Amino acid sequence: MNVRDELPAYDNSSNFNIVADATTEPGTTLDNLKAAVQGETGASAKYALYAETAEATGYDQVARLFKAASYAEQVHIRLESALVVERDPDYVKPVAPECERLAVDLSLIDAAKGEIFETSDMYPTFIEQAVDEGDERAVKVFSRAKLAESVHAEKYLEAYNNIDAADDDVYYVCPGCGYIHKGEDFETCPICGAPKSSFKKF
Ligand SMILES: [Fe+2]
């Protein structure tokens, strides 16, 4: 069994492979950072819309998860766009495309699919490129986002499975990496080490 006593990174983890049917075409790391900001911008806006539908139809737990995840994607946007602006001072942040309202159960599936794409296709492709370029800062930002997206997928599927169960757990979002924790039982972020006291509660 592989166990670690340090924070996860691409070179000490076993879950950074790229899926065989990957569709991500890597560009330069600067292009990839911009593509990531674009993707995260769309995801954050979509989750905010899905939160509205969930709230309006009485799915409060799901609404809070979507709000938490929408904020988590803003964390990724902040970290990635900071690296872009250093390299391209004229960079203009993208706007989110229009997105479609879905039934609450399908919005959870749609969100989980997007997160699985990001964690197993987009981010590992971008990480490989950044490693090739020796761009350690991009490797770190992409790697932490990649690990957080997998947790987002898990939380969405958990909410899907328990959609009709009574649940009032709070969600906590890490401001350092976008990790989401459900419930109170944790002390630090397992991805970046930030303390619970710094997390935003939903
Ligand atoms: Fe995510």
Ligand SMILES: [Fe+2]
């Ligand atoms: Fe974190």
